[in-house]
Amino acid sequence: MRSLVTAVIAAIEAVAVALAGLAVVAVPAVLVWVITFGLAAEPASVAADVAGVWLLAHFVPLQFSVSAEAALSLGLTPEALSFSLSLAPLGITLISVLLALRAGWRFAGRGGVGAMGVLGGIVGFGAVSLGAAVVAAPLLEWTAMQAAFSAAAVYGGASAVAFLVRAGRDGHPWWEAAVRRILRGLEYLGVRSGAALPHRAADMIRLAAAALALVFGIAAVGFAIAVATGYADVTALTQGLQLDPIGSLTLFLAQLALVPLAIVWSLAWMSGTGFEIGAGSSVTPFETLLGPLPALPMLGVLPEGWGERGAFAPGLLVVAALALGILFARRPGMRRASWPAAVAISLLAAALTGLAVAGISALSRGSMGPDRLASNGPDAWLTGGFIALEVGGGLLIGTIAGRFDVAKIRAALPSAVPSAVPGSGVLHRRHETADTASVHEDDVDFDSAVDEALDIAADRDETDAFATDVSEAATLMPNDQETAAYATEELALTDSGFEPSQAATTETAGSADRAAEALTDELTDEATLVEAYAWDAETPAAEESEDHPKPGRRAGWRWPSRGH
Known part of the structure; x- marks a missing residue:
């Protein structure tokens, strides 16, 4: 029921x-x-x-x-x-x-x-x-x-x-x-892999529908541009018919009903195959050959041939299909598909698009008058075949470009390759440094340069050590009253017949020796760093810090405490 x-x-x-x-x-x-x-x-x-x-x-x-x-x-x-x-x-x-x-x-x-x-x-x-x-x-x-x-x-x-x-x-x-x-x-x-067939078929149909809408959209835009550029001719043909208002309205509605037909013909024109209005005529992007035409104002928008520049029209369809292929290849479902499946989906979608265009072109072909006007419209199979080739080429290139993973390819390359590529940040700067060093290698005496660098480092370290000792001594120095009290106590001990112990003297001497050894180690570390930077300009900073750790606080002369 x-x-x-x-x-x-x-x-x-x-x-x-x-x-x-x-x-x-x-x-x-x-x-x-x-x-x-x-x-x-x-x-x-x-x-x-x-x-x-x-x-x-x-x-x-x-x-x-x-x-x-x-x-x-x-x-x-x-x-x-x-x-x-x-x-x-x-x-x-x-x-x-x-x-x-x-x-x-x-x-x-x-x-x-x-x-x-x-x-x-x-x-x-x-x-x-x-x-x-x-x-x-x-x-x-x-x-x-x-x-x-x-x-x-x-x-x-x-x-x-x-x-x-x-x-x-x-x-x-x-x-x-x-x-x-x-x-x-x-x-x-x-x-094999029959379980994935429904999903792959759905992707193919979606891509074919998108490609079909894309090519017809481009054809509609092309027809609108032709109407805008040929509006003067259309107006002149309309005025030549000398119709009353009702006749003009009827003519307008009749041509409005023919707009979808004109869009299909525009697609055939953009594919490069063109169409005919009467037997023996040809309207393509490359040339336009026409005979006597019906008195239909819409025919005033027919474009002239572009010659060699006519290749721009089918090229536009290829570029549009390429962009669509890139966008479709970046969808999660297509990225999970294997390379053969992705290529097959693109090619089958292009073939389905070509078949749809061939069918619509066949419906847009027919007779509109006697004799030579009995043949009008595009060649259905030729137009569909060219559309399939143009859309298929664009989708195939777009699919490959959309699935091309730059990160994976870069990870697969040897680590030395990026350093040889200009414009790669820090590696590029190190590459330039190495090139500069190799250019001026013959003009520089590295032995004398290293000796001079070591001397300058030693002088700088002695100056820094002295400045640090003076600063720390000024920080640790007691006020005048404490100094005077300490001097008085020491004088009293001397007057009473007491001398500083041998242990205290030995400890003071040991402290001085350790300070001297630490200063020598620091100078050696600084000299090693200078030599490393002079001879190996491409060594990363992280490796330098690991091989030559930064020395801690310098152990210089200290003001003796009261215990000493």
Whole structure:
């Protein structure tokens, strides 16, 4: 019961979507019929035209016949003509596609019963399409059932894609079961690492979708720039048609419906393959060859050929794909993947992007007039192939650059290599010092320089020791009263017949000898340091401090205490 209710709701929604698309075509057509023609045309003819244009947007070709008088008035040979119109206004197509994507995504949130929503939508949209095909029967090349099937396929295909994408993202039970069966089949075939296949496939689809959006975004920007630069030509062509306000509004809406078509053609132009407007013509970045064109103001934005500079257009796509590859390669999932897996994801995503572009290019190709105007648009497979190569090259280079770990490579290099690289901080300064020493080695007598350095160090140490002793003596020196008392006591001891003990004299002499030895050691340490800095300018400071520790407090002459 729940599935049936879902299907009915989806069918009603699809009918509303189809009627909305018909209304977009009918409103300007009725305005022209009422205001411009004063209701002169037959209502059935107006309804057939509205239904025919809507079906044309869903890739149903129309058939037109032109009398000899009408052909002469259009500047053609005065003979009856019959031609097919199959160039779809993709702006109207997008209305049905976007609303179908929304419906399929929403029905997928209901789980497995949402599949009935997709089927119900196809039925509802097909019913409206069948009615429109019956009304537009005089203009159709196909039968009514074929036209209804084509329109229903557009809506149903978009809805099914959205449903499958969300089912895979949310992990529907039937989806998980299908994935397990595929993995068991791969395991039976002996394929290793099959468990990671779903995650790798998801990464590939995300990267392909991002690349597809990127290239079409660049094409849209390129078309906007072309409109801005060719606005004067577009205005001149519009004024040459001498339309009334309603006619100008209708022309504007018609060209607005052709904007997505122009963006697809712009992508073909930027890929380097270009497109054609009439048999034998060519519009590429390198050259532009055109014949007689329809009086459509939008065609005034066609650019001139750039010659050799035309390589900038496909090069821009490569650079954009390279940037996308770098960003995608730095994602945690891609960094954990192995190198073969990362490269395979990039190449498969580029191939999928090329297939999508080829399919969209095929839908943007068609006829819009008799004779040479029967062939218009890009070559689908050629455009898709070039896009796959350009995007694939950029993604591959970007993936390699994004996974390139400079820290690991630097750690793997020998420790001597960074010191030889200029601009490496302290190591660079030591390298420069070594170079300077090697340059002036022939002009310096190192023996005399070392002797002079030792003499200067010895003199400086003696001066510092004397200054330190004087400072400490001044600090430890008692006041005048203590000195006088000490002198009086010593004089009294002498008068009483007492002399300083032999032990005290010996201890004082020993203290003096130890002080002299400490001073000699300090001078030796200083001389060793000077010699080390003179002969080995590249020895790190940490090693110098370990080999030659800084001496402690200097042991010089001290003022004798009262105990002595």
